[in-house]
Amino acid sequence: MSARARTILFVVAGAGLLAVLLVGLGALPPFGHFRGALGHAVMARELGARHATDYVTALNFDLRAFDTIGEEAILFAAVTGVVMLMRHMREEDQSQRRRRAEDHRFQGASEALRVQALLMVVLIVAFGIYLDLHGSLTPGGGFQAGVVLSAGPAVVMLAGRYLTLRRVAPDWVIEAFESGGAAGFVLIGIGGLIFGDAFLQNFLPYGTPDQLLSAGTMPLVSIAVGLEVTGGLLLIFSEFLDQSLLSTTEGQ
C-alpha cells in the first residue's frame, strides 16, 4: 500500500472514529453523576460494613475477589510462559558468560548515582511495604505495592552489577514470592470456604475502621497479591536479562 493510500485510509477511518466518539461523548452523564443502580447499592450497603476506607480495594479484594483471583492467574500464567520460553533457549555452558556478565556495569553509574540508589532502594522498599499493608485504608494495595517493590532490585541493577541483583534477589526467592503469593490468595479463598460460607468470603473480624488490622481478610489478600506481583515482575526482568547478559552472542 502506498503512503498516499494509507493517508487516505487513515483520514477516512479517523473521521469515522471521531464522529462515533463525539456522538458517544454527547450521551455521557455529567462528571460525578454515576447512574448505575447497583454501584450505589453496593456503596451504601456492602462496602461500609466491611470497615475498609478505600472502597476500590474493598471491591477488588473482597466483594469481587473472584475477579481478582482470575487476574492473578493471568499474570501467573504469563510469567510462567515467559520463564518457560526463556529457560528453554538458555544454553548450558554459562560459566564463561557468567564471568563476562560479572564485568557488566552500567557505564553511567557514578559514585553519586550509587549513593542515591542506595537511598532509593530503602525508600522504595519502605513505600512498597507501606502501600501493601495500607491497601484497605488508602489508595494502593497489592498490585501497586508489588510493582513498587520490584523496582527496588531494579535500582540495584541500575547502580551496580547485574550479578548483585541476582544476589539480592536470587531465583529461588523470587520464585517463592511468585508462587507463594498465588497460593496464598487461593488459601485465603479456601479459608472462606472453611470458616465462612463461600470461597473467598471475608471470614476474619472486620475490626475498627481506619486501623491497620481491619477489613478482615483484605490486608492478607493484599500481601498475597503484592508478593505475587513482585515475584512475577522480577522473574520476567531477570529472565530477559539472563538471556541478554549471560548468554550474549559470542562475537562481541
Next chain:
Amino acid sequence: MTTLQICALAVVCVSGTAIALTPSPLRQTLLMAIFGFALTALFFAFQAPDVALSELVVAGVAMPMIILAALRRLADQTPKGDPPGVQDKHSGSERQGER
C-alpha cells in the same frame, strides 16, 4: 471541568501524539513513561487516586522495565551494527547508556 483537568487532558493529547510520531522504539519507551505520568495526573485530577497509582507504577516501572529488557534482548540477536530496536536516524546516541 476545572483548569487542572483541562491541562491534564491537553498534556495527555500532546504526549500521546508524540509517541505515535516518534520513530525509534527506545525513545517511544521513554515517551510512553512520560505519557503514563500525564495519565497519572489526569486520573488524579478526575478523582481516581487508585487508578492513578496503578498507572504510575505500570508506566513508571513495569512497562519500561520489560520493554527495555526486551529491546536489549533484540539488540543481542542482531550480530553487528545497530539493531532495529535501538537504531536512531537522527543522532545515534542511544547506546551510550549501556555496555
